[in-house]
Amino acid sequence: MSRKERPVCRRCGGDWGTVSSALGLCPECLLSEGMEEEEVSEVHKRWRSPFGLPAMPPRTRGGNRCRMCGNLCFLGEGERGFCGLRVVERGKLMHLAGDARHGLAEYYHDPLPTNCVAAWICPGSRARGKRNLAVFLGACTFDCLFCQNAQYRVLTASLAPIVSPEGLAEAADGSTECICYFGGDPSPQMPFALKASRLALERRGGRVRICWETNGSMHPGLLRLAMDLSLTSGGCVKFDLKALDPGLHRALCGVDNRRTLENFRYAASRIPERPDPPPLVASTLLVPGYVEAEEVGRIAAFIAGLDPDIPYSLLAFYPRHAMCDLPVTSRRQAEECLEAAREAGLRRVHLGNVHLLA
Numbered sequence: 117m118s119r120k121e122r123p124v125c126r127r128c129g130g131d132w133g134t135v136s137s138a139l140g141l142c143p144e145c146l147l148s149e150g151m152e153e154e155e156v157s158e159v160h161k162r163w164r165s166p167f168g169l170p171a172m173p174p175r176t177r178g179g180n181r182c183r184m185c186g187n188l189c190f191l192g193e194g195e196r197g198f199c200g201l202r203v204v205e206r207g208k209l210m211h212l213a214g215d216a217r218h219g220l221a222e223y224y225h226d227p228l229p230t231n232c233v234a235a236w237i238c239p240g241s242r243a244r245g246k247r248n249l250a251v252f253l254g255a256c257t258f259d260c261l262f263c264q265n266a267q268y269r270v271l272t273a274s275l276a277p278i279v280s281p282e283g284l285a286e287a288a289d290g291s292t293e294c295i296c297y298f299g300g301d302p303s304p305q306m307p308f309a310l311k312a313s314r315l316a317l318e319r320r321g322g323r324v325r326i327c328w329e330t331n332g333s334m335h336p337g338l339l340r341l342a343m344d345l346s347l348t349s350g351g352c353v354k355f356d357l358k359a360l361d362p363g364l365h366r367a368l369c370g371v372d373n374r375r376t377l378e379n380f381r382y383a384a385s386r387i388p389e390r391p392d393p394p395p396l397v398a399s400t401l402l403v404p405g406y407v408e409a410e411e412v413g414r415i416a417a418f419i420a421g422l423d424p425d426i427p428y429s430l431l432a433f434y435p436r437h438a439m440c441d442l443p444v445t446s447r448r449q450a451e452e453c454l455e456a457a458r459e460a461g462l463r464r465v466h467l468g469n470v471h472l473l474a
């Protein structure tokens with residue numbers, strides 16, 4: 117992109133070389149002045165309406181409430197939830213997928229080690245000749261502009277493929293060391309994933325690790341059940357903490373991060389039940405300009421305040437989805453973020469996706 121074509125900040129007019137055209141604001145203006153709710157809605161609408169998804173979690177007065185995640189949608193007749201998996205028909209909240217009967221997901225086996233964000237601390241990733249059963253879930257409770265797995269939206273829009281928990285559990289054969297739910301996100305489909313996991317554990321006599329890669333927005337009761345399974349099976353819960361600043365989080369991900377942070381605190385409280393291997397891992401995507409050393413330092417201080425030994429993985433960003441016009445994470449940014457995380461008190465910090473660094 118030539119300098120002339122580069123987007124400029126609509127508030128200060130500055131061209132920092134890292135202004136995302138999707139946001140139209142430079143990081144400085146976004147962090148210092150924030151965005152109004154209507155502005156956030158406008159930005160996200162553009163990327164969601166082609167998939168039939170509402171720009172913001174619906175708040176219809178007198179509507180049916182869904183409690184499955186922190187968005188707490190209130191749905192009027194015929195309205196779809198923010199994740200696209202709940203709808204109200206004849207006054208009743210219906211699950212299009214993600215309840216205990218059926219899930220919206222694709223799955224496949226990956227030989228270990230994979231590029232799992234916990235691979236550097238998980239003994240499972242070193243299991244010779246074994247495989248990970250990767251479960252790509254087709255919906256999400258966030259709308260991150262930098263989403264690295266944006267294709268999940270195609271599954272949400274088409275509501276296919278639909279799979280049963282029994283069918284998924286059968287795929288956990290003798291070569292399966294671990295099952296990892298990602299996507300998309302497990303949050304709007306926890307009842308499905310929990311049932312499939314229990315069936316797989318039964319089938320395998322408990323010999324399969326149950327892992328979750330999540331934005332952490334699920335109902336706390338569902339997180340408790342997920343942690344029970346991970347703790348007893350040798351698996352872990354991987355929280356992707358996108359940003360700590362609530363305004364920055366809302367702008368980048370479309371919704372707020374309160375539930376994620378509350379859930380992370382809860383997950384940290386369960387570490388003493390099985391400190392090794394760690395049942396909780398955190399990660400953050402280093403989005404150029406928007407998630408730099410200062411923000412990473414804040415996230416790291418939050419984590420370290422709970423337990424300085426929680427492993428924290430910093431991930432290189434690759435231009436995708438609504439943020440195709442940003443550069444890849446530079447080595448300079450990655451090293452500054454690494455240092456900020458260590459200075460905040462974390463003892464186990466790791467740089468992932470190093471092959472992507474510019």
Ligand code: SF4
Pocket residue numbers: 173182183184185186187188189196197198199200201202257303304
């Ligand atoms: S799971 Fe979350 S996003 Fe989906 S309808 Fe329920 S509250 Fe809304």
Ligand code: SF4
Pocket residue numbers: 256257258259260262263264265266268299300301331369
């Ligand atoms: S939480 Fe993950 S899958 Fe969902 S929109 Fe954000 S980056 Fe994409």
